Amino acid sequence: MAIIRILKGPIFQREFVMVPQEGSACELLIGRDAEHCHLVMPPRSVSRIHARISREGDFYVLRDLNSKAGTLLNGSRLKPNADYQLKHCDLIHICDYVLSFVNPEQSTDSGSSTDVLTMVEEGTPAYVSALDSSATALAARTGANASAKLAALMQLTQELRNTFELDRLLAKVLDSLLVLFAAAERSVIVLNKTQNGGESWQRARLRQPGKQARFVVNRSIIDHVLKTRHALAPASGEVMCVPLMDRDERPMGILQLDAAPDGPRFNTQDLDLALTVAWQVSFVVENALLQEAAMRARALETELEIAHEIQAKLLPANRPELPRYEFFDYYEAAKQVGGDYFDYRDMPDGRLAILLGDVSGKGVPAALLMAKVSTELSVFLSSGMGPVEAVSTVNRRFVIRSPFGSFMTLILAVLDPVRHHLTLVNAGHLRPLLKRNNEDIIEVGIQQFGLPLGILPEAEYQETELELEPGDALLMVTDGITEAHYDGGGRLYGSRRLRERYRCARGTATEIGRWILEGIRLFVGDNPPTDDKCLLCLRRNEERESS
DSSP: OEEEEEEESTTTTOEEEEOOOTTSOOEEEEESOTTTOSEEOOSTTSOTTOEEEEEETTEEEEEEOSOSSOOEETTEEOOBTOEEEOOTTOEEEETTEEEEEEOGGGTTTOSOEESOOEEEOOOOOOEEEEEEOSHHHHHHTTTTTHHHHHHHHHHHHHHHTTOOSHHHHHHHHHHHHHHHOTTEEEEEEEEOOOTTSOOOEEEEEESSTTSOSOOEEEHHHHHHHHHHOEEEEETTSSEEEEEEEOTTSOEEEEEEEEEOTTSOOOOHHHHHHHHHHHHHHHHHHHHHHHHHHHHHHHHHHHHHHHHHHHHHHHSOSSOOOBTTEEEEEEEEOSSSSOSEEEEEEEOTTSOEEEEEEEESSOHHHHHHHHHHHHHHHHHHHHTTOOHHHHHHHHHHHHHHHSOTTOOEEEEEEEEETTTTEEEEEEEBOOOOEEEOTTOOEEESOSSOOBOOBTSOTTOOOOEEEEEOOTTOEEEEEOHHHHTOEETTTTEEOHHHHHHHHHHTOOSSHHHHHHHHHHHHHHHHTTOOOSSOEEEEEEEEOHHHHHO
């Protein structure tokens, strides 16, 4: 289905839809003979049967029927009784009439277009027209050329309806501009970077493909329009440049129309109409940008939900069940996916590996690094590597294979539940706190403190060994615990408060862990978390030991 749209003439803006009918030719006869012609043009300068548009296979063709005044296609005079294939946005001149050929099937791939425009600084030319683009000024000019404005808005709305993807929308906008403005040889749209940091957009379209190889625009004109928020038509009439304004009347880009070097020029009336069109284009483009942002947000939310589920499955589902020992753990991500990490791993010789770490950053990248380190440590420990060798090997691989600037703090504790012996390797993490049954608090591994994973491939690590007595408890936390914020004064929870709270803790590992978490909750209040939180407590059970 094609549309013949009258852009200029006494029957301005009328449309003729060419719908193929089964068993009959699909054609439109043009002339002044009302009896035989479908599109009647009264002036005597128009021949009785002047021209014909018909469908031939998959194409539409235009033929001048040996008229006296002749027929022009995109400014070129046609040879009589010869068929010329029509393309979307082609202009047909018959005497004082201008017709546009519109083929929706070609609207997104007709004409030459480019994503890259060559910006040149040529200075702002003298201009004959500059119109204010504010909503107040537009409303004040509503009465001028009202019928053309209404027709243009109706046509544009029809062309752009149900198009939400920005690339296709911009292509349709460029096509529609060439249809609406008969003098335009080229349409250009430039969008600034969006408020949320999205990319800028540059698109251009020629009415006649292949006629111009380079797309050059005057950067000075665009800058002037964006700065003043006024539509600009230089005195030469070769260019119209109008701003695109968002709902807060901030410039978000421009529309530009260029006339053909040997064709008609733009005037103030054209500029006023272009501003009206730009108002509607601004509305649909901003909606498309908002919709794309919403779709990206929904897609990201879905991805984060999936990542959250995956990470939840990577964390241990159950706590170890060992005679004479009890465990408590807690994990809370600041975002849907976090970079803190803990795990329990059974070793072949009956010992238990306890892991707790904190990856730099937050979100999905941190979670991916966490999963990588967790997997590698499990493999190396299962293969019989000692704690120091396993951590050193993971560190070297981390330096080589992880993104530049990434690092991870880690504690690896290996518990022998038979000998009640604990071996720790600390890679830059907060030191564990050992609470003896006599309530003394001891920082474990003050001297044996290595660099975080990912800093130096040759970093050296050392073991710290200790014996656990009945009633002893070991507490390990990430910095989301000690750096929990209190908004009233910008204070942090800190290591001192943690130690004092821990000193007062009584009961099982679960009771100790919950007691500490309740103290943090009371300190932070309703303030949102600023970092992931992870806490792990193990305790040698004195009651079971004594039984």
